[in-house]
Amino acid sequence: MSLRYLKGVATLKLDAARCTGCGMCVNVCPHAVFRLENRKAIITDADLCMECGACALNCPVQAITVKKGTGCATAVRNGFLHGTEPDCGCGEDSGC
Amino acid sequence: MSMNGNENQFTTVTGTLNTSAGQIPSTSAEYKSADRLAAWKARWGIHRAAWLIKPGLYALGAPSAASPVFATANYKLSFDNLRRNLKGIDSWILVLNTKGINVWCAAGKGTFGTLELVRSIMETGLEKLLEHKSIILPQLGAPGVAAHRVKAYTGFSVTYGPVRAEDIPEFMRLGNKTSPEMREVRFGFFDRIILAPVEFVQFGKYILPAALILYLLGLKADAVLAAGALLAGSVLVPAFLPRLPGRSFALKGAAAGFSVVAALSPLLDFDLYQFCARTLIYIPIASFIGLEFTGSSTYTSLSGVKKEMRIAMPAQALALLTGLLMLAFRRLL
Incomplete structure (x- = not known):
């Protein structure tokens, strides 16, 4: 399956100098964005990133940064209307 | 917990197990037509908020101190999806309080998160019950949980299991390791x-x-x-x-x-x-x-x-x- 979202928008960054090659990012990424090469993680294709933030949160040496969020139009609209960060309002009776 | 009062038709709690950490409710891998109906209703948004599972520790089968621990969310669909895929695997199920939200959404919000997991591990006395200190999380819980922090706070090491619970038997056969296919989220028809x-x-x-x-x-x-x-x-x-x-x-x-x-x-x-x-x-x-x-x-x-x-x-x-x-x-x- 080759479902891909918009090109060149993901905020994912990897600092190779900090990376210890533990492979946690490879383990947690749901879209196979990372690969280990010569004992370091590399980003194979940042356009596959959905900014879930799992890699950055689980990186023990803070080598990864990403502006974590949910790619959800309802959340963006709620955030815009209430002047807050995007909030999907998941809870009670919502769809997600 | 269920608002419509027919909780007993579901396979949530089937009995209790006496352990060193007290009485633990037990559940089973059996998936009944009442569970199927509940899942169907939840998908159509009928009584969606009512499909909560009581947070805490559950025993599946006849688990021992060496048995694996699987964490999940307190949403009926998440809990059912886990237990029905643990057929023949004696295990402990740790249900985190995600306010009835599935694992991935709850991890995004942080309710399936480091602090809730740490609190759950401590509150349920998991340490007294087990001879090992490891816990298996669904991979989609990772956006909310920092594995190295859980280890630092509790001594428990977090292993991320497969995205789909159906891959758990294969994951265990591989020595608690996921294959690239198990790690990838799909979005098929x-x-x-x-x-x-x-x-x-x-x-x-x-x-x-x-x-x-x-x-x-x-x-x-x-x-x-x-x-x-x-x-x-x-x-x-x-x-x-x-x-x-x-x-x-x-x-x-x-x-x-x-x-x-x-x-x-x-x-x-x-x-x-x-x-x-x-x-x-x-x-x-x-x-x-x-x-x-x-x-x-x-x-x-x-x-x-x-x-x-x-x-x-x-x-x-x-x-x-x-x-x-x-x-x-x-x-x-």
């Missing part, structure tokens, strides 16, 4: 179409009454088109997602909307002017609903959604307004 009811209900509750009013006002064609736009955005977008043009969901929704308006046009007694006006009104509605599907998709990023909304929202509003003005203008002539 079936994954998408089961989300259609939620989308349909969410927008149908506004659009279907509106269509009825249009019908009663004698605007039968518009009633049909409104229902068609709802169908395009909530059903055709999920069903044909990879085939609809572009990467933008607003564009995919617009394309689905155009297809429906075009398909219905032979049935409607419109001249070109009226056809254009209706196109401008109903395509943005389908586009709007299509854009909402980003929230249910498994691959859209916040940055991407923001980018497409900046363009799509004004375009949708402008098209709708133009269409309505065209119709009003013609009335006036």
Whole structure:
């Protein structure tokens, strides 16, 4: 399956100098964005990133940064209307 | 916990197990028709908030101090999906309090998170019960849990299991390791179409009454088109997602909307002017609903959604307004 979202928008960054090659990012990424090469993680294709933030949160040496969020139009609209960060309002009776 | 009081029909708690950490409720891998019905209801949004599982520790089968521990959310669909895939695996299930939200959404919000996991491990006395200090989390819990922090706070090491619970037996056979296939989130036809009811209900509750009013006002064609736009955005977008043009969901929704308006046009007694006006009104509605599907998709990023909304929202509003003005203008002539 080759479902891909918009090109060149993901905020994912990897600092190779900090990376210890533990492979946690490879383990947690749901879209196979990372690969280990010569004992370091590399980003194979940042356009596959959905900014879930799992890699950055689980990186023990803070080598990864990403502006974590949910790619959800309802959340963006709620955030815009209430002047807050995007909030999907998941809870009670919502769809997600 | 269930509001409609028929909790006993479900296979949530089947008995209790006496352990060194006290009495632990036990559950089973059996999946009954009542569980299936509950899942179906939850997908259609019926009593959705009622499908909560009591947080805490559960025993499945006859677990010992050496048995594995699997963590999940206190949403019935998440809990059931885990236990039914643990057939023949004596294990402990640790249910975190995610307020009835599934693992992935809860991890995104942080309720399936480091602190809740740490609190759960400590409160349930897991340490006293086990001879090992490891816990298996669904991979989709990772956006909320920092494995190295859990280790630092509790001494428990977190292993991320497969995305799909059905891969757990294979994961265990590989020595608690995931393969690349197990780690990848899919969004195939079936994954998408089961989300259609939620989308349909969410927008149908506004659009279907509106269509009825249009019908009663004698605007039968518009009633049909409104229902068609709802169908395009909530059903055709999920069903044909990879085939609809572009990467933008607003564009995919617009394309689905155009297809429906075009398909219905032979049935409607419109001249070109009226056809254009209706196109401008109903395509943005389908586009709007299509854009909402980003929230249910498994691959859209916040940055991407923001980018497409900046363009799509004004375009949708402008098209709708133009269409309505065209119709009003013609009335006036």
